[in-house]
Amino acid sequence: MFFTLSKTLGFFALPSNLLIAVGIVGLILLCTRFTRLGSWLVVTSLVLIAIVGLSPLGNVLMIPLEQRFPPWDPSHGPPDGIVVLGGAISPEVSASRDAVALNEAAERITVAAELAHRYLDARIVYSGGSSALFSDRVSEAPFAVRELEALGVAHDRITAEEQSRNTIENAVYSRLVAQPKPGERWLLVTSAFHMPRAIAAFRAAGFAVEAYPVDWRTRGSRDAARFFDSLSEGLAQTDTAVHEWVGLVAYRVTGKTKELFPAP
Secondary structure, eight states, X not given: OHHHHHHHHHHHHSHHHHHHHHHHHHHHHTTSSOXXXXXXXXXXXXXXXXXXXXXXXXHHHHHHHHXXXXXXXXXXXXXXXXXXXXXXXXXXXXXXXXXXXBOTTTHHHHHHHHHHHHOTTOEEEEEOOOOOSSSOOOOSHHHHHHHHHHTTOOGGGEEEEOOOOSHHHXXXXXXXXXXXXXXXXXXXXXXXXXXXXXXXXXXXXXXXXXEEEEOOOSOSGGGGGOOOSSHHHHHXXXXXXHHHHHHXXXXXHTTSOSOSSOOO
């Protein structure tokens, strides 16, 4: 129930979806006696789409998420295991094409392979089922295993966790699969902007992990004043950042996590 509700509400929480919906409602009202309201909604929708898509708003929202956890410090010694969160592969495309289709978060896979080669004794858990609500459910983890093997990681070092559908389930099922022992050190590899919500979920699940952020989307604070070259780029950045902020609040309000914005 929580998964379905979160996906439904999440669709309308994205600025691009919400603003288009406002414009569509305005167009419909133009055909009724509420033409003035319809005109106002259409104009408002277009103006806000331009502001959200071209202004630095997406970067301003993204930077605090990415800056929350610094790059991992290897000076404390090698990890015993590595948990990699799904989101780097398009499973439906991969299944249709019989080829691993990486997306913009591909660093989750490539960095995991680099770490596997650097720390030869570390176990690897790839946590990624299917987050699809209406389309065919195709798990991501098997394709990740396939790609990691192609990158030279031995099959017997990789465990695929295929049940999780969201970040909370990533944490719960990864702990069940990994069975971390007291004193073990586990890395958590995911996109930098997603790390705060992921850490909150893993802490709530009782799985102590160390943040290994990857897939940076900004250059840091200097991008707070950088305008976007295209509407699509700015809207995508804003959607991604808002999705994370809404997720952080929703998880805390519903009691799924114990921290609103966890720190190292």
